[in-house]
Amino acid sequence: MWIALVTGIVACEPEAPPRAGIEVDIGVHVVAFEIPRDWHHVDHGREQLFELETAQISLADFGPMTAKGFAEIIRRARELFRSNQWEDARTLLMTTDPRRFFSSEVRWKSVRDEWKQITHIRRDEEAGESVGVSADVEWQVEGAFTQLLAEVNALRDPDFETVALRALEDIGHDEMRAIARTEAFALSGRPAMRIDTWDRLSHRGRRQHLFIANAGHLLVLRTEMGPANVLEAGFEELASSLVLAHDQGSGPGA
Amino acid sequence: MHRFLALATMGLATFIAGCGGDSGSSPDSAVRSPAEWAALLSESEVFVWDDQPIEFSLPPVDWVSEREQSGGLMGVRYVKQKSVGERIHVAEYTSVGKKDRCKELEDLMRELDDLNAREFAKRLQRARPYAQHPLNASETEGSERANERLDDARTAHRSGDLDEVRDRISAAIWDLHWVDYSLDDVVEPAIFTGKGYEQFGKIEVFEPVRGEVAGEPSLSLDYSFVAHDSGRTYHGREVYVEHNNRLFVASFQGLQENLPLFDALVATIQFPAGSCEH
Numbered sequence: 396m397w398i399a400l401v402t403g404i405v406a407c408e409p410e411a412p413p414r415a416g417i418e419v420d421i422g423v424h425v426v427a428f429e430i431p432r433d434w435h436h437v438d439h440g441r442e443q444l445f446e447l448e449t450a451q452i453s454l455a456d457f458g459p460m461t462a463k464g465f466a467e468i469i470r471r472a473r474e475l476f477r478s479n480q481w482e483d484a485r486t487l488l489m490t491t492d493p494r495r496f497f498s499s500e501v502r503w504k505s506v507r508d509e510w511k512q513i514t515h516i517r518r519d520e521e522a523g524e525s526v527g528v529s530a531d532v533e534w535q536v537e538g539a540f541t542q543l544l545a546e547v548n549a550l551r552d553p554d555f556e557t558v559a560l561r562a563l564e565d566i567g568h569d570e571m572r573a574i575a576r577t578e579a580f581a582l583s584g585r586p587a588m589r590i591d592t593w594d595r596l597s598h599r600g601r602r603q604h605l606f607i608a609n610a611g612h613l614l615v616l617r618t619e620m621g622p623a624n625v626l627e628a629g630f631e632e633l634a635s636s637l638v639l640a641h642d643q644g645s646g647p648g649a
Numbered sequence: 650m651h652r653f654l655a656l657a658t659m660g661l662a663t664f665i666a667g668c669g670g671d672s673g674s675s676p677d678s679a680v681r682s683p684a685e686w687a688a689l690l691s692e693s694e695v696f697v698w699d700d701q702p703i704e705f706s707l708p709p710v711d712w713v714s715e716r717e718q719s720g721g722l723m724g725v726r727y728v729k730q731k732s733v734g735e736r737i738h739v740a741e742y743t744s745v746g747k748k749d750r751c752k753e754l755e756d757l758m759r760e761l762d763d764l765n766a767r768e769f770a771k772r773l774q775r776a777r778p779y780a781q782h783p784l785n786a787s788e789t790e791g792s793e794r795a796n797e798r799l800d801d802a803r804t805a806h807r808s809g810d811l812d813e814v815r816d817r818i819s820a821a822i823w824d825l826h827w828v829d830y831s832l833d834d835v836v837e838p839a840i841f842t843g844k845g846y847e848q849f850g851k852i853e854v855f856e857p858v859r860g861e862v863a864g865e866p867s868l869s870l871d872y873s874f875v876a877h878d879s880g881r882t883y884h885g886r887e888v889y890v891e892h893n894n895r896l897f898v899a900s901f902q903g904l905q906e907n908l909p910l911f912d913a914l915v916a917t918i919q920f921p922a923g924s925c926e927h
Contacts, residue, residue: 500763501762501763573697594716595696595697595698596696596698596716596717596718596723596724596725597714597715597716597717597725597726598696598714598725599714599715599716
């Protein structure tokens with residue numbers, strides 16, 4: 396009788412549903428993760444969103460982080476341009492902030508004109524869909540691609556911490572916030588860095604960021620908005636479940 | 650003095666807002682030893698509001714932190730939840746720290762290669778020490794010498810000799826390292842007088858007392874305030890301490906029974922090394 400009663404109590408314990416594991420393509424990254432319990436997952440391709448009421452966490456491809464990765468984007472844009480898809484070429488380049496690859500404003504300004512020459516091509520409103528660019532413009536843009544590639548190939552890659560800190564600034568880290576914690580480690584064999592920030596004056600409003608170097612691109616998991624305790628719990632669950640597919644990396648810092 | 654008035658007004662608002670709460674008292678509060686009060690504090694954290702770090706143990710979790718950015722102060726305020734508007738704040742007077750141009754000059758040196766002539770001239774002008782109202786003789790002398798070095802740096806930049814520019818800026822930073830304020834040089838405009846409180850109650854401000862915080866001379870001042878509307882008596886304590894040419898204040902407004910908690914917090918204050926030491 397006693398044994399039966401104990402068994403009955405154990406059986407009444409509500410069993411937690413298994414968490415959902417999922418694998419997605421995020422730009423160049425192939426990433427597997429478990430969706431935290433009760434969180435809603437939205438797949439936007441290059442950006443994955445996780446929502447729980449007002450709380451939101453994102454996992455996104457921040458584009459190329461090395462000169463090699465940036466040069467690859469430029470080469471792909473040149474191919475598009477040469478096949479008369481110059482609007483797609485411009486769109487591809489505009490997904491990347493070129494300034495992050497240059498160590499100083501002076502170096503960036505040395506190629507800014509070439510960059511503008513490529514990205515500022517506009518369609519004549521009266522022209523048809525399939526219209527090409529004139530020969531003299533084509534010649535100028537080809538020259539700009541060549542010059543830009545030469546400059547980018549000569550760039551030295553910043554270390555991963557610098558890349559992560561620049562990305563942090565890109566997403567709104569300013570002088571009103573301070574870094575609360577930094578931790579470098581490896582995730583699926585890739586360089587990774589956890590950076591937590593908080594309000595510089597009160598140390599409230601803690602935000603978590605995880606930067607991962609993969610295939611020359613930067614993958615970023617970060618808390619965006621919502622109650623701090625909910626965000627932190629969701630972030631920790633996501634971060635601990637993240638796995639990158641092993642056929643994507645290529646060497647240290649890849 | 651304007652910054653003090655703003656601060657005083659804010660403090661009054663806290664009193665008034667808190668008048669409907671419960672007393673927040675605990676029956677054993679009067680019998681705790683200083684060590685027991687210290688044990689109530691949370692782990693310490695390092696804050697860098699300008700460029701001089703300050704470290705202290707935080708109040709218990711029911712004292713919720715907020716930004717303190719008013720009345721010329723920059724820092725953190727902790728408000729006790731479900732209390733009568735009790736609060737502790739620890740903050741820095743920005744007007745004192747801003748006189749130090751060391752960080753601006755170090756940033757200028759670091760970014761020198763990226764600046765054209767116009768940008769350099771603008772940054773140099775912003776980084777110059779100004780001593781129209783010097784706090785003591787060391788500031789007058791240090792600023793004069795540093796400005797002469799910076800004149801030389803400007804001339805060197807015109808001739809394109811960036812190594813010479815760096816040398817001259819380094820020399821200016823060295824000169825500014827000799828500027829040294831005492832607590833008495835900087836504390837007078839910040840001292841609490843109780844002005845503005847009379848219309849809301851009866852305030853009595855006591856004589857300042859000299860002491861020591863984190864190995865530095867400090868000035869501590871107590872006051873009591875009896876609110877007209879509730880008849881409740883509040884106690885206040887302001888502790889001023891100068892470190893590395895920065896003026897910090899730790900302040901308590903609330904019930905007598907929680908004053909030892911504030912004293913325990915002040916006892917944990919330390920000043921880790923900053924980027925510009927004097």
